[in-house]
Amino acid sequence: xxxxxxxxxxxxxxxxxxxxxxxxxxxxxxxxxxxxxxxxxxxxxxxxxxxxxxxxxxxxxxxxxxxxxxxxxxxxxxxxxxxxxxxxxxxxxxxxxxxxxxxxxxxxxxxxxxxxxxxxxxxxxxxxxxxxxxxxxxxxxxxxxxxxxxxxxxxxxxxxxxxxxxxxxxxxxxxxxxxxxxxxxxxxxxxxxxxxxxxxxxxxxxxxxxxxxxxxxxxxxxxxxxxxxxxxxxxxxxxxxxxxxxxxxxxxxxxxxxxxxxxxxxxxxxxxxxxxxxxxxxxxxxxxxxxxxxxxxxxxxxxxxxxxxxxxxxxxxxxxxxxxxxxxxxxxxxxxxxxxxxxxxxxxxxxxxxxxxxxxxxxxxxxxxxxxxxxxxxx
Numbered sequence: 347x348x349x350x351x352x353x354x355x356x357x358x359x360x361x362x363x364x365x366x367x368x369x370x371x372x373x374x375x376x377x378x379x380x381x382x383x384x385x386x387x388x389x390x391x392x393x394x395x396x397x398x399x400x401x402x403x404x405x406x407x408x409x410x411x412x413x414x415x416x417x418x419x420x421x422x423x424x425x426x427x428x429x430x431x432x433x434x435x436x437x438x439x440x441x442x443x444x445x446x447x448x449x450x451x452x453x454x455x456x457x458x459x460x461x462x463x464x465x466x467x468x469x470x471x472x473x474x475x476x477x478x479x480x481x482x483x484x485x486x487x488x489x490x491x492x493x494x495x496x497x498x499x500x501x502x503x504x505x506x507x508x509x510x511x512x513x514x515x516x517x518x519x520x521x522x523x524x525x526x527x528x529x530x531x532x533x534x535x536x537x538x539x540x541x542x543x544x545x546x547x548x549x550x551x552x553x554x555x556x557x558x559x560x561x562x563x564x565x566x567x568x569x570x571x572x573x574x575x576x577x578x579x580x581x582x583x584x585x586x587x588x589x590x591x592x593x594x595x596x597x598x599x600x601x602x603x604x605x606x607x608x609x610x611x612x613x614x615x616x617x618x619x620x621x622x623x624x625x626x627x628x629x630x631x632x633x634x635x636x637x638x639x640x641x642x643x644x645x646x647x648x649x650x651x652x653x654x655x656x657x658x659x660x661x662x663x664x665x666x667x668x669x670x671x672x673x674x675x676x677x678x679x680x681x682x683x684x685x686x687x688x689x690x691x692x693x694x695x696x697x698x699x700x701x702x703x704x705x706x707x708x709x710x711x712x713x714x715x716x717x718x719x720x721x722x723x724x725x
Contacts, residue, residue, distance in 0.1 A: 358382040359605065360433045360475075362418060362466065363440030365392035367549040368481065368538055368597055370400050372437060374547070375598035376605070377404040377411060384431055386424070387440065388417035391552055395696040399546045418462030421469070428473045435477035435608055436470060437601055438463065441510065444556045445485070448507035459510035460517075467521065476528045477608045478518070479601055484536045484590075484620070484659060486512045493626070494662040497534070497618045504654050515618075522616040529614045531604045535621040536590035536661050538597055539632075540681040541688030548688030549594075550695030559591075559681075562633060563689035566640050573644055575629055577651035582658055586629035590622040590660035593676035593684070597621055603672040622661025623674045632678060639682040640690070 357380075364373045364385030370392075376383050377400070385397065394413075401408035412431075416423045418440050441459040442448070448455040470476065487495050488502035503509040515532050522528045539559040541548030555561040564570045578585040600621045608614060627635075633644050667673045 356382075357434045357609075358384060358431055360427070360431070360436045361385045362436065362438045363387055363392070363481075364437075365389065365394065365396050365413075366439060367392075367551075368594060369437075369439040370396045370547050371542060371594045371598040372439070372601045373397075373411065374400045374403055374542070375595075375602050376437075377407040379602055380407070381605075382410045382412075384412045384414070384427065384433070386414045386416040386418070386427055389415065390417075390442070393550075393696050396547055396550075403542065403544060403546055418465055419458060421465040424465055425469050428469050428475070433470075433473070433475045435479070435605055436466070436475060437479045437481075437605065438466065439481045441481075443507060445505050445507045446556065448505055448510070452506040455506045455510050456513075459507075460513050463514050463517065467517070471525075476525070477530075478528070479531045479533060479604045479608065480514065480518060482515055482532045482534045482618075483508065483511045484534050484622070484661065486515065486534060487659070489654075489656045490659060493658055494624060494660050495620065496662040497620055497665055519616050526615070528616070529608045529611070530616040531608060531614065532616065532618045533600060533604060533621050534618060534661075535597055535600070536592055536623075536659070538594050539591045540593040540595065540676065540684045542595065543684055543687070545684075545687040545691040548685070548692065548695075550692075550697075558589075558629060558632060559636070559685055562636050562644055563685055565644050566636070566642060566686065567689055567693035569693070571645065572647050573633065574647050574649045575633075576649045577655060578648045579651075580657040582628055584628050584630045587655060588626035588628045588658040588660065590625065591627050591632060591678060591681060592622050592674055593681045595684075596623075596674040596676055599675075600666065600670070600672050603666075603670040607670055617669075619666040619670060620661040620663055621666060621672075621674075622663055623677075624661055624663040626658055626660040627678055632682070635678045636682040636686065639679070640686045 359381045361373050363369045365387035373383050414427050485508035486501045486503050488504045503512045518530045549560050551560050565573050582588050
C-alpha cells in the first residue's frame with residue numbers, strides 16, 4: 347500500500363471530473379506523486395486538451411494516466427470502467443457547479459450531482475472500493491453567523507447547487523454508519539483561483555463566468571469590457587464582499603494529503619476538512635492584486651448586491667493543518683500571478699483564439715500519449 351510515505355504505482359486512483367479545473371490540477375499532482383490515475387469525464391464543462399497538457403506536464407509519469415469519456419449518470423458505462431481496473435480509492439469531482447444555473451434548473455442539478463454520485467457509490471460498493479475523497483464546498487455553510495467557518499458549523503445551503511453538495515455529504519455519513527468499512531473525506535473548499543505555474547492548465551469556464559477571477563481575466567484579455575462588482579455597502583473594510591481565495595495548486599496538494607490520510611488511517615470514518623487559507627480578501631483587494639500582476643487597470647461597474655450573497659466568509663483551517671499535515675502555501679500575489687500567466691498565454695482558454703474574436707470548439711494539440719477508452723480515438 348504505502349511505504350515510506352510514498353504510494354506505489356500499483357495504487358490506482360479513479361478521478362471523476364478529472365478534466366475540469368480542480369480535477370486536472372489534482373490529477374497532475376497525483377501522477378507526480380506516483381499514482382496511476384484513471385479519469386472519467388463527460389466534457390460538459392471541460393475538454394480533452396486539458397488532459398493532453400496534464401500528460402505533458404507529468405513527464406515520464408504521464409504514461410500512467412488513462413481516460414474514459416463517461417457520464418456518471420450512465421451507470422453501465424461507469425461499471426465497465428470498474429470492471430476494467432482495480433481502484434484503491436476514488437476522488438470525486440464530477441458535477442455541475444453554477445449557482446445561478448442551479449436555481450433555474452434544479453432538477454438538472456439533482457439528477458447530475460446526486461444521482462450520478464449514487465451510481466458511483468453503488469458501483470464502488472459492489473466492487474469493494476470503499477475509500478473516497480469528495481469535492482464538497484463552503485456553500486454548505488450558507489450564510490454563517492460568524493467567521494471563520496469551522497467544520498462543526500450548522501449546515502444550511504442556500505441554493506440547489508449547495509444542497510446537492512450537502513445531500514451528498516449526508517449520503518456519505520449515512521453510508522459510513524451502515525457500513526463502517528467506508529473511509530470518506532469530505533473536503534469543503536472555499537474560492538479556488540489561480541492556475542498551474544507553467545500556464546499550461548487553468549480555469550476555462552464555458553459561457554459567462556460565475557466566479558470573480560475568471561471574469562477578471564476575461565476583462566484583462568479583452569473578451570469582456572468591464573467587471574461588475576455586486577455590492578459596495580457591505581460591513582467590510584472597503585464595502586465589498588470578503589472571501590477566502592485559495593490557489594488551485596494548494597487544493598491539489600490538499601487532495602493528495604487527504605488520499606494519504608485515507609490509506610494510513612483505518613478509523614478515519616467520514617471526516618470533514620476545510621481547505622482554505624484562513625484569510626479573507628475583499629473583491630477590490632483581489633482586483634488590485636490582479637491589476638498589479640497584469641500591470642493594467644480593470645474597468646469596474648459597481649452594481650447592487652445579489653440576493654443571497656454573504657458579506658464575509660473565510661475558513662478555519664486548523665483541523666486540516668493538524669490532521670492532514672496540509673497548509674495553503676500561496677497568497678493572493680501568487681494566485682494572481684499564475685492566473686495572469688495562464689490568461690495571457692491562453693486568452694481563449696483551451697480554444698484557439700481568432701482575430702475576429704470568435705471562439706471555436708476546443709482542439710487537441712497532439713504529440714502526447716493519452717490513453718483514451720470507451721470508443722474515443724487515441725491521440
